[in-house]
Amino acid sequence: MSWKLTCQDAADGSGDLILELPDDLLEAAGWKVGDILELEGDLANGGAIQLKKTVLCDVCDVCGAGTAETGHGVLQAQWRDGEHDGLRLCRGCFDYAMATLRREHELSHMFDEEGQ
Numbered sequence: 001m002s003w004k005l006t007c008q009d010a011a012d013g014s015g016d017l018i019l020e021l022p023d024d025l026l027e028a029a030g031w032k033v034g035d036i037l038e039l040e041g042d043l044a045n046g047g048a049i050q051l052k053k054t055v056l057c058d059v060c061d062v063c064g065a066g067t068a069e070t071g072h073g074v075l076q077a078q079w080r081d082g083e084h085d086g087l088r089l090c091r092g093c094f095d096y097a098m099a100t101l102r103r104e105h106e107l108s109h110m111f112d113e114e115g116q
């Protein structure tokens with residue numbers, strides 16, 4: 001089965017595209033809201049693209065702890081140049097990352113407002 005869908009400009013100046021996925025496609029593919037889909041293909045040249053669901057395994061990318069029952073945190077980057085990166089983290093690693101970022105930021109800006 002195949003669908004022909006048309007992308008819409010997000011019209012927010014970002015250059016992002018919106019692709020609405022019809023319900024029958026979601027049902028046929030077994031996708032649901034919240035699934036992460038990967039897009040492959042050469043859309044810029046009018047070519048066909050392929051969408052596939054990213055199957056994420058339920059372990060922390062840093063320490064390997066299982067996250068199936070606890071849930072997970074995501075540290076994710078999607079840069080305008082197309083580069084993307086990310087980590088799925090267990091609660092311990094996520095809390096550590098958040099606390100470390102905040103502490104380092106506070107330390108490096110601790111004296112910013114003094115002397116004014």
Ligand SMILES: [Zn+2]
Binds near residue numbers: 092093
């Ligand atoms: Zn972890």
